[in-house]
Amino acid sequence: MSKHAKEMGVLKDHLGKHQLKFTRQRELILDAFLKQEHITAEEMYHQLARKDPHLGLATIYRTLNLFCEAGLAQARHFGTQTQYDNISHKGHHDHLICTGCGKIVEFENCDIERLQEEVASRNGFTIQTHRLELYGLCSRCRH
Amino acid sequence: MSKHAKEMGVLKDHLGKHQLKFTRQRELILDAFLKQEHITAEEMYHQLARKDPHLGLATIYRTLNLFCEAGLAQARHFGTQTQYDNISHKGHHDHLICTGCGKIVEFENCDIERLQEEVASRNGFTIQTHRLELYGLCSRCRH
DNA sequence: TCATTTTTGATACGGCTTATCAATTTCAAC
DNA sequence: GTTGAAATTGATAAGCCGTATCAAAAATGA
Numbered sequence: 001m002s003k004h005a006k007e008m009g010v011l012k013d014h015l016g017k018h019q020l021k022f023t024r025q026r027e028l029i030l031d032a033f034l035k036q037e038h039i040t041a042e043e044m045y046h047q048l049a050r051k052d053p054h055l056g057l058a059t060i061y062r063t064l065n066l067f068c069e070a071g072l073a074q075a076r077h078f079g080t081q082t083q084y085d086n087i088s089h090k091g092h093h094d095h096l097i098c099t100g101c102g103k104i105v106e107f108e109n110c111d112i113e114r115l116q117e118e119v120a121s122r123n124g125f126t127i128q129t130h131r132l133e134l135y136g137l138c139s140r141c142r143h
Numbered sequence: 144m145s146k147h148a149k150e151m152g153v154l155k156d157h158l159g160k161h162q163l164k165f166t167r168q169r170e171l172i173l174d175a176f177l178k179q180e181h182i183t184a185e186e187m188y189h190q191l192a193r194k195d196p197h198l199g200l201a202t203i204y205r206t207l208n209l210f211c212e213a214g215l216a217q218a219r220h221f222g223t224q225t226q227y228d229n230i231s232h233k234g235h236h237d238h239l240i241c242t243g244c245g246k247i248v249e250f251e252n253c254d255i256e257r258l259q260e261e262v263a264s265r266n267g268f269t270i271q272t273h274r275l276e277l278y279g280l281c282s283r284c285r286h
Numbered sequence: 287t288c289a290t291t292t293t294t295g296a297t298a299c300g301g302c303t304t305a306t307c308a309a310t311t312t313c314a315a316c
Numbered sequence: 317g318t319t320g321a322a323a324t325t326g327a328t329a330a331g332c333c334g335t336a337t338c339a340a341a342a343a344t345g346a
Contacts, residue, residue: 021292021343042336056295061334069243074278077220080303080333096268098216098258105266112262115255116277122280123248125239133274135217139267162310166325184303199326204303223302223334 004034006094007072007088026056033073038085040077074129085129094132101141147177150231168198172206178217181228215264217272221247230272236259239273243284 013028015022032048033039033062041048041060048055048132064084094112096105112132120127154173158165175191178184182190184203191198207227210216217228223246237255239248255275263270 005270019292023293023343025294054295056297058296058335059294061147064291065334068242076278077222079220084333096263096266098268099271105268107262107266109258109262112258115252116160116257116275119252119255120239120277120279123239123250125241125248125279126285127277127279127280128242131274131278132276133266134263134270135189135272135274136263136268137271138253162323168325180310198324199328201304201327202325205324208304225303250324 004031008074013069014066016054021093025052025059026063026066028052028055028071028133029033029060030067033064033067033084034088035087036086038076038083039087040081040083043110071128076129076131080135094134096134096136098141099135101138103138105138146175150177153212153215154213157209162167163209168195168202169206169209172203173215176207176210176227177229177231179229180232181219181226183224183226185224190262202217214271217274219274237277239277239279239281241284242278243280246281248281273284 001098041064044060068075074087076083076085093106093108148171178216184207187203188200209216215230217230219228236249236251259273
């Protein structure tokens with residue numbers, strides 16, 4: 001039994017409900033995707049080039065978008081590229097970014113996350129993932 | 144004295160520190176920008192077409208990016224376009240984004256902002272601005 | 287196996303943003 | 317107010333990312 005049996009089930013379920021087919025490529029891409037916390041289509045294209053040199057970039061895009069529809073992934077625009085987040089990955093962290101020197105500090109805050117849930121449910125939303133970035137100056141750059 | 148004297152000062156300060164020049168176009172674009180809470184380059188292009196039909200789109204992009212560097216604006220990628228947020232605008236708002244239909248709900252939450260300040264100061268940071276986006280499904284898309 | 291429907295891979299295309307570059311403007315020094 | 321070096325502008329070409337297209341291949345169910 002595969003390490004990713006649960007997610008594979010979610011995918012097959014989605015495929016079944018939408019008259020879509022289970023293909024070698026979709027399986028390959030899902031396996032690779034689930035090993036990451038987040039990835040871009042281009043990155044995955046290069047990663048998989050060894051396993052299957054003929055796998056097309058368009059197929060990667062299509063498949064990652066399929067994962068979004070199936071609820072396995074979450075697309076996020078980061079700079080000019082689209083990043084696909086692995087929803088099943090635990091331990092999402094947020095960032096403090098120094099606009100002076102570019103230093104990045106990661107943090108996690110349960111209270112903030114709880115309040116986010118509150119805001120979401122008040123608006124009828126169910127959160128899948130989030131992005132929180134605080135921009136400012138670190139102590140060294142403040143002078 | 145202009146309504147936007149403070150921001151104009153910030154801009155001139157930035158220009159001075161980087162050997163950049165104060166131009167008619169930059170003044171025009173800043174005035175238009177500060178009247179908005181957020182805007183895309185394309186939108187501004189059309190807005191300003193009346194005041195200055197020869198103002199080029201490239202100049203708008205360049206200038207909005209300049210505002211980001213000066214700390215007056217913040218770029219945010221929404222779908223395929225880039226939106227420029229007016230940082231000086233009171234009531235910075237965060238976004239709930241539906242991954243199903245793309246609906247965007249704006250919100251503000253003082254408690255979250257207070258906790259952000261706490262996290263920042265605990266790490267020696269002074270926050271200038273932030274970005275918080277919650278991704279999930281709205282009530283309609285949850286089925 | 288066969289027939290039907292979906293998927294794939296290669297590539298053309300499209301939208302948004304940046305790079306290029308000659309002409310113009312700014313601005314400090316005279 | 318002229319002058320001249322340096323930056324900016326505007327027009328447009330180029331670039332990048334992601335999607336659409338479509339003939340060939342693969343998957344599913346009878």
